[in-house]
Amino acid sequence: xxxxxxxxxxxxxxxxxxxxxxxxxxxxxxxxxxxxxxxxxxxxxxxxxxxxxxxxxxxxxxxxxxxxxxxxxxxxxxxxxxxxxxxxxxxxxxxxxxxxxxxxxxxxxxxxxxxxxxxxxxxxxxxxxxxxxxxxxxxxxxxxxxxxxxxxxxxxxxxxxxxxxxxxxxxxxxxxxxxxxxxxxxxxxxxxxxxxxxxxxxxxxxxxxxxxxxxxxxxxxxxxxxxxxxxxxxxxxxxxxxxxxxxxxxxxxxxxxxxxxxxxxxxxxxxxxxxxxxxxxxxxxxxxxxxxxxxxxxxxxxxxxxxxxxxxxxxxxxxxxxxxxxxxxxxxxxxxxxxxxxxxxxxxxxxxxxxxxxxxxxxxxxxxxxxxxxxxxxxxxxxxxxxxxxxxxxxxxxxxxxxxxxxxxxxxxxxxxxxxxxxxxxxxxxxxxxxxxxxxxxxxxxxxxxxxxxxxxxxxxxxxxxxxxxxxxxxxxxxxxxxxxxxxxxxxxxxxxxxxxxxxxxxxxxxxxxxxxxxxxxxxxxxxxxxxxxxxxxxxxxxxxxxxxxxxxxxxxxxxxxxxxxxxxxxxxxxxxxxxxxxxxxxxxxxxxxxxxxxxxxxxxxxxxxxxxxxxxxxxxxxxxxxxxxxxxxxxxxxxxxxxxxxxxxxxxxxxxxxxxxxxxxxxxxxxxxxxxxxxxxxxxxxxxxxxxxxxxxxxxxxxxxxxxxxxxxxxxxxxxxxxxxxxxxxxxxxxxxxxxxxxxxxxxxxxxxxxxxxxxxxxxxxxxxxxxxxxxxxxxxxxxxxxxxxxxxxxxxxxxxxxxxxxxxxxxxxxxxxxxxxxxx
Numbered sequence: 001x002x003x004x005x006x007x008x009x010x011x012x013x014x015x016x017x018x019x020x021x022x023x024x025x026x027x028x029x030x031x032x033x034x035x036x037x038x039x040x041x042x043x044x045x046x047x048x049x050x051x052x053x054x055x056x057x058x059x060x061x062x063x064x065x066x067x068x069x070x071x072x073x074x075x076x077x078x079x080x081x082x083x084x085x086x087x088x089x090x091x092x093x094x095x096x097x098x099x100x101x102x103x104x105x106x107x108x109x110x111x112x113x114x115x116x117x118x119x120x121x122x123x124x125x126x127x128x129x130x131x132x133x134x135x136x137x138x139x140x141x142x143x144x145x146x147x148x149x150x151x152x153x154x155x156x157x158x159x160x161x162x163x164x165x166x167x168x169x170x171x172x173x174x175x176x177x178x179x180x181x182x183x184x185x186x187x188x189x190x191x192x193x194x195x196x197x198x199x200x201x202x203x204x205x206x207x208x209x210x211x212x213x214x215x216x217x218x219x220x221x222x223x224x225x226x227x228x229x230x231x232x233x234x235x236x237x238x239x240x241x242x243x244x245x246x247x248x249x250x251x252x253x254x255x256x257x258x259x260x261x262x263x264x265x266x267x268x269x270x271x272x273x274x275x276x277x278x279x280x281x282x283x284x285x286x287x288x289x290x291x292x293x294x295x296x297x298x299x300x301x302x303x304x305x306x307x308x309x310x311x312x313x314x315x316x317x318x319x320x321x322x323x324x325x326x327x328x329x330x331x332x333x334x335x336x337x338x339x340x341x342x343x344x345x346x347x348x349x350x351x352x353x354x355x356x357x358x359x360x361x362x363x364x365x366x367x368x369x370x371x372x373x374x375x376x377x378x379x380x381x382x383x384x385x386x387x388x389x390x391x392x393x394x395x396x397x398x399x400x401x402x403x404x405x406x407x408x409x410x411x412x413x414x415x416x417x418x419x420x421x422x423x424x425x426x427x428x429x430x431x432x433x434x435x436x437x438x439x440x441x442x443x444x445x446x447x448x449x450x451x452x453x454x455x456x457x458x459x460x461x462x463x464x465x466x467x468x469x470x471x472x473x474x475x476x477x478x479x480x481x482x483x484x485x486x487x488x489x490x491x492x493x494x495x496x497x498x499x500x501x502x503x504x505x506x507x508x509x510x511x512x513x514x515x516x517x518x519x520x521x522x523x524x525x526x527x528x529x530x531x532x533x534x535x536x537x538x539x540x541x542x543x544x545x546x547x548x549x550x551x552x553x554x555x556x557x558x559x560x561x562x563x564x565x566x567x568x569x570x571x572x573x574x575x576x577x578x579x580x581x582x583x584x585x586x587x588x589x590x591x592x593x594x595x596x597x598x599x600x601x602x603x604x605x606x607x608x609x610x611x612x613x614x615x616x617x618x619x620x621x622x623x624x625x626x627x628x629x630x631x632x633x634x635x636x637x638x639x640x641x642x643x644x645x646x647x648x649x650x651x652x653x654x655x656x657x658x659x660x661x662x663x664x665x666x667x668x669x670x671x672x673x674x675x676x677x678x679x680x681x682x683x684x685x686x687x688x689x690x691x692x693x694x695x696x697x698x699x700x701x702x703x704x705x706x707x708x709x710x711x712x713x714x715x716x717x718x719x720x721x722x723x724x725x726x727x728x729x730x731x732x733x734x735x736x737x738x739x740x741x742x743x744x745x746x747x748x749x750x751x752x753x754x755x756x757x758x759x760x761x762x763x764x765x766x767x768x769x770x771x772x773x774x775x776x777x778x779x780x781x782x783x784x785x786x787x788x789x790x791x792x793x794x795x796x797x798x799x800x801x802x803x804x805x806x807x808x809x810x811x812x813x814x815x816x817x818x819x820x821x822x823x824x825x826x
Contacts, residue, residue, distance in 0.1 A: 037068075383404075520634045653694060665826070
């Protein structure tokens with residue numbers, strides 16, 4: 001007699017662990033770890049979960065529900081990937097369901113959707129229905145069923161459940177839950193020539209036959225022959241291409257199908273354009289520094305250590321990566337290539353596709369759901385065939401792509417804060433998870449940066465990583481000349497033009513006269529950072545967040561950058577009724593507006609959050625700059641990240657003080673990184689670039705280190721401070737944020753949790769304190785910081801933090817307070 005099989009199912013929900021279900025006998029033979037299955041949850045809901053474990057031990061519960069169906073023939077997720085999800089959940093103090101939610105494209109996380117149909121007993125007789133209820137009834141007459149979202153669109157309102165419930169109560173409709181398979185492959189119509197017309201004689205006879213009365217059909221056939229060329233017997237042509245080239249209508253093609261001339265076939269197609277490589281990798285010429293670095297990397301890979309490649313800006317790290325990728329392709333293995341932001345991917349995509357064509361697959365949040373699912377499934381189907389994706393390139397979420405035969409992991413710009421997910425669980429750092437992935441698969445990982453994170457460089461210095469350095473630019477051009485404009489002197493001497501120092505204006509004029517381009521960096525978006533009353537000091541603030549509102553010229557409103565609230569610009573002070581309301585500070589939008597006043601002939605473009613919301617906005621801005629349609633590019637930190645332009649003569653850093661004076665223990669390190677990175681965009685090919693830093697404190701150590709390009713000095717100064725004040729790399733930080741709508745309740749919960757932690761972890765807990773912005777979206781915030789020494793007990797201490805947080809949340813008084821745990825938050 002067969003034993004009853006039980007399955008531990010992981011659901012994409014914020015719940016601890018897995019749920020146990022019974023496997024029906026008819027499905028037992030098809031079950032497997034990593035497959036998706038349909039399971040019920042609660043009274044009506046159904047979800048697809050991942051099978052994590054199969055066993056025969058009955059759970060100690062009175063009733064147990066059954067697995068209802070199996071979605072996949074083959075496992076969607078491997079056991080190694082499930083192990084990775086488990087590690088992420090344990091390290092970052094979240095649930096495995098949170099990791100699953102982040103890892104899988106949404107179209108692969110199927111869940112039930114309420115569907116509405118007529119009640120079998122409804123006879124259609126007139127009853128008292130409202131106008132909206134009648135609309136729903138009329139729509140159901142022409143549709144077999146409808147979803148809640150369909151009804152919401154129909155009646156133009158978001159909350160439609162009361163409307164639906166009213167129809168249920170009146171016996172008009174019933175509701176049911178149904179799993180919807182969301183992913184749909186892209187299908188296209190194609191045409192091929194019937195076998196009877198593959199010879200020259202049969203084609204000529206067909207031409208003669210059509211020439212008399214069916215001229216349009218003749219045109220379609222001749223176009224097909226021209227496009228097919230020598231492969232006429234096997235060639236398929238897309239309907240859209242054939243219609244465009246022959247300039248005929250679909251009815252003409254249908255007529256040819258009816259006559260047996262064309263055979264119409266519907267095939268599954270990729271949503272991505274096929275790209276052919278333009279040059280072989282062997283055409284890349286490396287200089288001596290790159291050759292030596294490549295040899296050192298190969299040697300370090302043998303030691304099974306992560307490699308930190310510290311190369312100055314413009315040293316040619318990407319060419320080294322390309323050589324390493326080619327090695328993996330020769331071995332028929334995959335490379336996972338991570339970049340910090342979508343902004344970087346468009347330029348790197350072009351460079352990699354130049355050598356590898358459609359072997360490069362890209363994955364990031366800028367793609368729609370179907371595109372992401374297609375990349376996922378192509379990666380999962382990898383066999384090592386020529387048309388397989390050998391390079392999986394993307395932002396941080398790409399590390400969750402299925403790796404079937406990986407050989408190398410590359411993390412470019414490893415220092416970048418964008419690798420850290422802070423908004424929703426799992427709050428992971430993609431760089432650190434990439435190192436874990438490499439260890440799991442026993443493959444090499446390379447971290448590249450011109451300004452490595454202090455932790456990474458410390459790991460290299462202490463022997464945990466192998467350190468390889470390139471101190472010269474690829475072209476031999478010297479590092480850019482960095483000059484500082486003293487804003488105090490400029491303002492005193494009244495030599496400022498708007499927000500531009502005389503030194504910056506002079507260098508910009510020289511660059512434009514030499515037909516060079518300019519990048520201006522300001523790490524604040526918007527027009528004016530705030531408005532204030534000169535009489536009483538009043539500043540308009542967001543009603544939902546404790547921040548001042550930023551003025552945006554393009555919408556002519558003041559706006560909150562935290563919740564999106566906006567309002568008209570006040571003409572009078574709300575406190576003293578004074579009309580003396582002025583603007584203070586400046587952002588990228590204001591710089592863009594001021595430039596035509598100083599350089600009326602220059603073509604200006606801006607790159608910040610507002611201008612890059614659309615899908616291909618990044619690529620269009622970069623293309624305009626690369627083709628020199630843009631003379632001056634103004635941007636936030638997006639312009640500082642590894643971009644490679646040939647013709648940048650001058651880089652201007654508009655306000656270095658904003659970065660340096662930010663209240664954060666990493667502000668010194670990050671200011672140096674941003675100044676160095678954006679400076680590196682200047683003079684990368686043929687001519688030494690110039691950089692102008694505008695600051696009211698030109699003698700600050702950060703600026704001095706940046707001028708000398710002295711990473712070592714910055715690193716040593718920070719290491720001393722970090723050790724003294726117990727910060728990374730010597731201590732690990734767990735930041736606990738409590739939030740809720742009742743300020744008093746949040747304060748009490750924070751004090752309660754802090755007391756629990758201080759009792760068990762004496763001397764390691766700071767706070768609770770209010771964060772820099774103590775209220776966001778009407779939620780009050782309080783923070784507790786725990787500094788954990790990097791010892792063998794740190795894992796146990798982290799587990800206690802999680803248990804203490806859960807215990808606090810279980811207290812009746814604090815159930816409404818949300819507790820967020822963020823490991824390695826900065």
